Amino acid sequence: MPQDQPLEVFVSGRVKYAVLVIGLVAMAAMTVPGLRAPWITAALWVCLGYFAAEMALKTRQSSHFGRKPPYLGSAEFWWDVLGVVPVPLALIAGLPPEKAWLLASLWILKLATVVPGLSLLGRIIHLEARPLASVFVIFLIVLLLASVAVHLAEGPGQPEKFGTLPLALWWAVTTLTTTGYGDAVPETFVGRSVAGLVMICGLGVFGLWTGILATGFANEHRRREFIRTYELVTRVPFLRTLDAAGVIELTRMLRRQDLAERSVVVRRGRAGDCMFFIASGEVEVQVEPKPIRLAAGSFFGEFALLDGAPRTATVVTTRPTTLLTLDVTDFHAFTAQHPDLARELEAEAARRRAPVKDAGHIVNDADAAQ
Amino acid sequence: MPQDQPLEVFVSGRVKYAVLVIGLVAMAAMTVPGLRAPWITAALWVCLGYFAAEMALKTRQSSHFGRKPPYLGSAEFWWDVLGVVPVPLALIAGLPPEKAWLLASLWILKLATVVPGLSLLGRIIHLEARPLASVFVIFLIVLLLASVAVHLAEGPGQPEKFGTLPLALWWAVTTLTTTGYGDAVPETFVGRSVAGLVMICGLGVFGLWTGILATGFANEHRRREFIRTYELVTRVPFLRTLDAAGVIELTRMLRRQDLAERSVVVRRGRAGDCMFFIASGEVEVQVEPKPIRLAAGSFFGEFALLDGAPRTATVVTTRPTTLLTLDVTDFHAFTAQHPDLARELEAEAARRRAPVKDAGHIVNDADAAQ
């Protein structure tokens, strides 16, 4: 889709973020009487136009290439509709502009589709729904009983602050979450004792909440990392000789590393404590007489593990690249249990050492795949 | 017990929650002079009547079917009594209605019997009682010493706020829990230094508290999940050939999934990264010419793991169903160590492929049990 690339750039990434930030700042400015100016309104209309254009482009692309799932009717589509339609509707309905443009705050929901980790968080909340609900029930019980107690204790003395249960509930929420506005403060001994207990319960509830989310996050994170790394390991030809159990074991040892274009992976002369497999992307090994490029599936950096020698060449990525890193300790542990792989690796290293004397620890894709 | 089902519905689930919410809102409204109206009182009496009727029904059912443990005298019974008896007693004792009905706040305790995870939280607090007590002692020590210090530093300057130790204790509680009402704020250099230390200690105490609860929760959660999953694994006939160690190992790999009626488990044409065992409930595989139903003990979705092919049929639950999910990576790791099971699974898959050409990856209970 080369003819669409300029449009792609236009509707994605930095331009979109910039439009979003400008739009939201302009919306905030609209609510300040002193700042409300014609050019603020103009900026808002430009942002709205941008989002409408983005929708149109996405719709056209979707129909053009027939890719699935289709854009129209997808979740993304409805998010986009929510950004474009409400403000004009509100203006047509006769709302004053400074109120109508407040609906532009829905634009911030576009962030949710850009950030990758939201589905992870959603999944954790889904998986841990039961214990989270339990903690929430404890929260509600403490809230209501504390409100009743403080209403009874403080109501007679401060009727305008604790005289009704809803007022007491408001106090209880601000106290149990340890926000503590200080607009309503108990003054009797009983009221303050209840308040102290509520604060301590607040810490406890919060601790449980954090504990549940921390546990859920740790479990889900570990699982996702494993699945993603496993998939990448299966793409490295050199590791195809491993049996299923060996792949699992190696997957547990490898660490995924996403690098931008032109990142330095290893620097000549530095000590080396790991080797690298290229899962996707490409790197350039800066050796004389001319640099060598390694594609996905290759590996490099194994000399440092076999000999303990410093890095013999600087390696730089030429495009966004995903590497799998194997630490020296894991390397020894793994090769101790898989002597075949160790022998093969040393054979490769020996072969490469001979002809590319200066090039350092390199194997090109073709070699590795044999 | 078909003749009791309407009553069952009446006293459980959504109706009960609705009554609870209405009752509590009405109770809160009673305390607001402007809202206090005859129909609010009527609503409260209806809710009370509902809870009394629920008690009567449970008592009758309990005696009818002679199930054990009996309802009368159980913890649940006493919770229910606490919801029904206190308000009338208070009214008889002559309390004004807006005070007497505050006892209806005890209704919220009914939530505690509905939510499943409370026993888990109780157990964590029981198991971690020692370290939690230690943190509480640190809390008390910091609280008292800080109160004394601030009482000495601020007492002369602000006698109405720090002039007595109880007043200083109140300040220390609000500060150590980082609630910070701001009703009493130290003004001297010494007082503010102590306050700063107290706040930092507050963060530390809170961190320890959270750490203890998080650790306890992670341990207990892992344990419970394992026991529940283990029990379900033993119900799948296909896995009966495994030895005890194999069952343990597989249990660690499986993830339990509770699905509501009519949930889509897999969708035709999507990529498949796991297979499923039905622990309880039933699913419908939507194949031509007519759908196939799979009962508890069956498994499905293994084709995607053996071939890497996309799902060949959509599978939907027909009632609340518990599935055990085995990821592709765990599948390979496990079958690598249990070649017998792998062979059996492939044999099953081959057999099913032949006659149910279109039906996708299905095995019915009878097949699996052979």
Add this chain to the structure above:
Amino acid sequence: MPQDQPLEVFVSGRVKYAVLVIGLVAMAAMTVPGLRAPWITAALWVCLGYFAAEMALKTRQSSHFGRKPPYLGSAEFWWDVLGVVPVPLALIAGLPPEKAWLLASLWILKLATVVPGLSLLGRIIHLEARPLASVFVIFLIVLLLASVAVHLAEGPGQPEKFGTLPLALWWAVTTLTTTGYGDAVPETFVGRSVAGLVMICGLGVFGLWTGILATGFANEHRRREFIRTYELVTRVPFLRTLDAAGVIELTRMLRRQDLAERSVVVRRGRAGDCMFFIASGEVEVQVEPKPIRLAAGSFFGEFALLDGAPRTATVVTTRPTTLLTLDVTDFHAFTAQHPDLARELEAEAARRRAPVKDAGHIVNDADAAQ
């Protein structure tokens, strides 16, 4: 030391706690002009007398029995001195009584010697000192830079609240810890932006702090539990046939349970999902014609694991008892790898089933040791 037992009771446990609570409440009352009464002073003197008597008793006992380490000069001794000496000294030095008695707040430090987990917390803080110090340095850097920024932004507008750096630091501490008294609130755009950043940093600092303590606690807790359980496992004669690796493995599976006197361990007729080893203490199996007592080193409850039958007798502790619990799943996993132990256990079970037909799953110490 039977002749000393009444004294032991006198200086330990509940009496001591009661004296401590009374003393601290009386001390607080001393600072309230309206409550200051001769009998309050009397109560304080009685408490002081109690602590002095306790010291005297401990000193006598220590010299009497020549136990090591000696009490005099120990840490405990100095804590006790700190509770007895300062108040009289302050009174002699001429301080007014309401000030002098504030030193009685040192009595709360006695709690630190009673609570068992404080050394654990101390150890965690020691082990994680480096990362905790790093977080503290971040805290200090954010604190100072934020103070300077807010001092510059808000100083001209609110000189009495942000006019000097110490005032700005006070604001920064209350904000970074999210206490938020509200006594000093920035009002300019720059000041509020800095404040927002400081609050978010506060959450981050707190999160790191909690993460470090949670990790440290989890590691140390696991380690301590393992060591304590290992020691108990080596006391069970039945397990002496296991090799070192087996003991380690079993230790990882067992859960320690400390029970008070007369606690019900299992109840007749309930489903059984674990078996028990008695590490210390004694239990009574309530069988006909007369109950059987099992001492430390015995085990019980294994019938439920071998047969899946419900518990055949109720078991109650006769004194404070420590049990090691083995879950059904761990039981199967372990016996699968140690068939000898499984055979021995079944042999024991068969032998016991014959003569003690009604007694349930019991083995007495003598049997187990064979």
Add this chain to the structure above:
Amino acid sequence: MPQDQPLEVFVSGRVKYAVLVIGLVAMAAMTVPGLRAPWITAALWVCLGYFAAEMALKTRQSSHFGRKPPYLGSAEFWWDVLGVVPVPLALIAGLPPEKAWLLASLWILKLATVVPGLSLLGRIIHLEARPLASVFVIFLIVLLLASVAVHLAEGPGQPEKFGTLPLALWWAVTTLTTTGYGDAVPETFVGRSVAGLVMICGLGVFGLWTGILATGFANEHRRREFIRTYELVTRVPFLRTLDAAGVIELTRMLRRQDLAERSVVVRRGRAGDCMFFIASGEVEVQVEPKPIRLAAGSFFGEFALLDGAPRTATVVTTRPTTLLTLDVTDFHAFTAQHPDLARELEAEAARRRAPVKDAGHIVNDADAAQ
């Protein structure tokens, strides 16, 4: 570099900290009109002079010894420049002294280079950047939508506090972080309901944040400890007979312990539950007739594990020493799987017992290396 040692002492450690503290206190005093005195300015100039001298010394040393990486142009160099240059520049530019000296607050950044754990924290934030960004996006979405809702609900009633969106955003930040200054408090039912939701979201956001940081910290900490310990294990000659897998396994069991000079490692007569390997430094075993010194690579304390006897000699470090500690339980688990090592260890112990009868469990470096 003996001739440089006095300078080394001068520019490092305690002197530097003292200068830093004095400088920062003086800077704070400068901003208080009552404290501003000529000698405060003098103190600040002395501190500035000290930091300039430190830079000069470091530059000279760097060129003198030609060590790499060079100081000039390094990160450390630029931090140091930031401490020396800005204040004079500001004074030359004509700022009043009390403003110019505020730039001395940059001195606190020197702490960042001294504290060892900051790179760890940086790495965690780097590794967990995606989920942290997700939580931050949730934070922003809740912040903006809550601001708009509260602006609409409270704006008409409290225009000076919620009348514009920036004002509402300020309220939302203080509430979502649970800081709760209380300078702006919603008063309508809708506003307070939104506020309650925001506070609960605040706890949730905070919990996720903490969970992510805790998980990241635990993973990275475990990894670093393993790598550092592995490196130390390879330095102990006695363990060279182990294969790679054995070294990995042992590394997981050992705990690193950094001790200052003259620390007591074991005390004669105490029970022993671990043995020690000296990774670096030196210890002195206090035996008759004269103490024995053990260098790096030696081990001691194994008698207590082999015999269960109490420690037979006190061992003290003679310089900063790093020990690797092996617990009794891990010792048994490891020797059960590596009988060769166990035999060798016992042989060593027997040999040492004979000639150094009184010296306790000692082996010198030469013995161990054989």
